[in-house]
Amino acid sequence: MIQVSELRKEFKLNKKQRQELQTKEKTTTAVNHISFKCEPGRVFSLLGPNGAGKTTILRMLATIFAPTKGEITICNLNAKTNAAEIRNKxxxxxxxxxxxxxxxxxxxIQYFAALYKVPNNIFNKRAENLYSLLDMHDFKxxxxxxxSTGMKQKVSICRTMIHDPEVVIFDEPTSGLDVITAENIIALIRDCKSQGKTVIFSSHIMSEVDLLCDDIAIIHKGMLLFNDTMDSFRKQMTSKNLTAEFIQIIENS
Amino acid sequence: MILTIFLKELKDTLRDRRTIMMMVVIPILIFPLILNVFIGISSSFEKDAANKTITIGVIGEKNGFISNTLSKTPEQLGKCKIKFYADSASLIKDLQIDSIQMGIYSSKTFEASLIEKKPTPIICYFNGTDIGIKSRAEKYISYIEEKALNKRFKELKLEPSKVKPIVPLYVNIASDKEMLGKIAGGILPYIFIAFGFIGCMYPAIDLFTGEKERGTIETLLTTPISRLQILFGKMGVVVLSGLLASSFALIGLFLSIEMMDVIKNEQLLNVVHSIMTIRFILTLFLLLIPLTIFFAGLMIPIAVYAKTFKEAQSIITPLNIVVVLPAMIGFFPGIELNLSTACIPVINVVLSTKELIAGTLNLNYLLISFLVMGFLALISVFISYKQFGKESNILT
Structure with a gap:
């Protein structure tokens, strides 16, 4: 489970960045007042246009970035005090x-398994399963x-799953991939959900979100515009389709 | 965990052709190649110069003392032909266009002065850009002077030994090893400093900037290992690469000495062999390890900060000049290892190595040099850690 409350992230701006952004401010706020909850066995989607702050939120969840303010709890562990344990999960x-x-x-895969301290006997079994599942035997x-790009993506999936994580974070996982390779990712997300894992993924493709997610959060310019279940999003819809509704929410913000 | 990262990075680095070139191939081949070409060219020049028949322009009488003496010069002084000139202007002109290689001017009163047993000057012209001609000219002039002196001794009926009351003998109390260390010892530290730096450079850029550029750092940071462990694992490979590059350069140099007959003097060769002891190698590495850590610590913050391989390379390459240039201090004789120089990084390593080769190393100064380099290495590791920990630096 992931619980996020009042999350804020500021980045320092150097002189060059201040000139580029034409601002005198020494910091920029990438994410502000973000709160949401992701449940195990459900797929949570962070939806937003480019530069909305999706990657920043996911990097904070992965403990790569430290939040400026706010709390992150993953699997009942506080991200500030238990970063290493969270990364293990x-x-x-x-x-x-x-x-x-x-x-x-x-x-x-062996290297990452060692970093996650996966015991050898478990690694062998798990790697064998993943190689078979992803049809990797020919190129392992x-x-x-x-x-090829598709083969590389399979390796990435295998690397992500080798320590059997409780929480899986996908940051625009299908971006730049062909249809067949993207299908592998979608299948993986479904598998994770069926295994009861907590899944959070960011995207700006509405059709992908519609296909996979149970809960949705729409963010724009670092602010949360919508956060509810997918069913409730569909019910509240005033536009002709999901993409049009998404654009309308962004434009009205 | 540090070992896991170290072993993975080592495997990755050893599979990189560019790093292998900089770390192993170039260091080990550069000295045999340079020395082979250098020795080949210089020995062929020496042979040519010794066999070359030179033309000596003479201003003076055709059957005079100088021309007669020159026509009877022994072969070991080299073959020569004589061409007579009426004035110095045409002699100098021919010397400039290399139609003659040296010129001797004696005044019209030269022969008379010889008979009257008076001292008389002769002027020797030569072109200084003609390599080896000065020493050859000195040999001819000494020969003429010796013949004139013997003639005068005969005429005065004097024994040469009786007019030379003092026979000075110069005794060099420095051993051959000491001489080699002080005069040629500067080359060794220069080699390992230059190659140590280059050896660190590519792995530092590849393992830090390269990881950012390829987008692999993000996944590494999501694993449960700490950034300090990642830094140490990677830094270990950078340091090892620097040490290997230095070691391979030294191996290349010693292989050249052993296999290419670089040192013709057997006594000198024995001195070189006597230097290569276990103690010497261990002490050398004692200095090399903190030096290479210092190099790695200088490069890693830059590599962490840079966004692309090119950017990192463009910052680190000029640093090469700043760091390696002080290593040239070893080529200058007279600069000794003392309390002050032992406190100056890089220079202390150069001078300590020189003293080590000469066998005159003061252990207190070695300790100071080691402590100074160790302290700087620690600071550079700390700066690397701080830079590697910055969110703005680790992700593009």
Missing amino acids: IGFLTGSTGLYSRLTPHEL HKRIGKL
């Missing part, structure tokens, strides 16, 4: 995740640099 996947091109998929010993 989460899997993080982005559409732009890079991989070590000079390693083979197996070496990479080839250098990652020589793999």
Whole structure:
């Protein structure tokens, strides 16, 4: 479970950034007054246009960034005081995740399993299952640099799931991927949900959200505009389709 | 966990051709290649210069003392031809266009002065840009002077030994090892400092900036390991690469000495062999380790700050000059390791190594040098940690 309350994130601006943004302020607020809750066995979607603050929120959930204000609780652990324990319980996947091109998929998965302290016998079983599930046997010993985008994404999925995380965070996971590769990700999100994991994913593609999520939060310019279940979002809809409704909410904000 | 990261980064680094080139191939091959070319060219020049018949322009009598003596010079002084000139202007002109290689001017009263047993000057012209000609000219002039002196001794019926009451003998109390250390010892620290720096450079950029550029750092930061552990694991590989590059450069140098007949003097070769002791290598690494950590600590904050490989390279490359230039201090004789120089980073390592080769290393100064470098290494690690911990630095 993820619980977020009154989350705020400010970034310091250097001289160059101040000039670019044409501001005299020394900080910029990327995220402000964000509160939401993600339940296990449900898929929570963070929806917003580019630059809305989705990635910043997810990076704070993954404890890469420290919040300026507010509280994050993941699996009943406070993100400020138990960052390492939280990282042990989460899997993080982005559409732009890079991989070590000079390693083979197996070496990479083994490396991450070691970082998550997965015991060898469990690693062997889990890796074998994931390789079969993702059809990775043919390329698991080839250098990652020589793999196709789809194969690389499978490696990323395997890397995310190797420590069997309780919470899975996806940051625009299908961004830039072809339909077949994106389908692997969608299947993974569904699997995670059916296994009772807490899933949060960010997107700006409404059709993807419609297909997968149970709960939705719409954010724009770092502020929360809507937060409820997907069913309730559909009921409140005044536009002809979900995309039009999303655009209307953004424009009215 | 640090070991897990270290081993993974090492594997990743060793699979990078660019790093392998900078860390192993270039350091180990550069000295055999440079020395091979250098020795080949210089020995061929030496051979050519020794066999070359030079033309000496003479202003003076055709059957005079100078021309007669020059025509009977022994072969070991090199073959020569004589060309007579009436004035110095045409002689200098021919010297400038290399139609003659040296010129000797004696005054019209030269022969008479010889007979009258008076001292008389002769002027020797040569072109200083013609390598080796000055020493050859000195040999010819000494030969002429020696012949004139012997002639005069005969005429005066004097024994040469009787007019030379003092025979000075110069005794150098410095050992060959000491001489080698003080004069040529500067090259060794320069090599390992230059290659240590280059060896650290590529892995530092690849493991920090490269990780940002490839987008792999984000996933690494979501694992339960701390940033300090990540930093130490990666830094270990950067330091090891620097140490390996330095070691391979030294191996290359010693292989060149052993296999390419660089040192022709057997006594000197024995001195070089006597330097290569376990104690010498251990002491060298005692200095190299904090130095390489210091280099890594200088580069990592830059590599962490830079957004692209190119940006990191463009900042670190000029730093190379700032750091490696002081290493050239070892080439200047007379600069010694003392309390002041032992406190100056890089220079203290250079001078300590020189003293180590010469066998005159003061252990107190070695300790000070080690402590200074160790302290700087710690500071640089701390700065790296601070930079690596900054949110604005670790993600693009």
